[in-house]
Amino acid sequence: MDLCRHFTPLRWIVPFRDWEVFAAILVNDRGSGVAYGSDLTAHEVKSATFGGSFEYQYHKNTGRQKFEHDQTVEHVFVVYDDSYRSVAVYTLTAAQFGTFAAGWRANLEASYGVGSTQQRFRRSIAFGDVTRSGALGARVADTGRRAGVPRSDVGALRRVLPPSRLCRPFRARALP
Secondary structure (H helix, E strand, C coil), rough: CCHHHHHHHHHHHHCCCHHHHHHHHHCCCCCCCCCCCCEECEEEEEECHHHCCCEEEEEECCCCHHHHHCCCCEEEEEEEEECCCEEEEEEEHHHHHHHHHHHHHHHHHHHHHCCCCCEEEEEEEEEEHHHHHCEEEEEEEHHHHHHHCHHHHHHHHCCCCCHHHHHCCCCCCCCC
């Protein structure tokens, strides 16, 4: 029985922190270690399923600082399918991100005005906007030999995302 086919809403299994580790390896960066700001020292990391959107949240107490900081770092967008067998990574420069964020500033300031009880300001960038504006940095597809994808590429992804985090058939299969 192929569990992936019968239980497709498995996309919530991989926590966002795992995608941050994956991105850190790809861009050779480290975690920032601060409560607010970018996820990595020079990169903000977002993840979503193919066709989804990437949400930005700005908390009432630190949102203004994070918003300004987000416009100084590169943004890494990890997209994946529900089975985690296909993953792509796109990047936007700080300037490219700034074109999206320019329209957010007035709403951000207004949402934290006097008397506001709002705790977070949220905005999203659509998948299509990222693929049109960003650069494709990496793509891993578990299509096997039919498409000429070396097994080592899939193996590298599986080392970053352990098998316990991946959707795979229930029955064990012999390795080729």
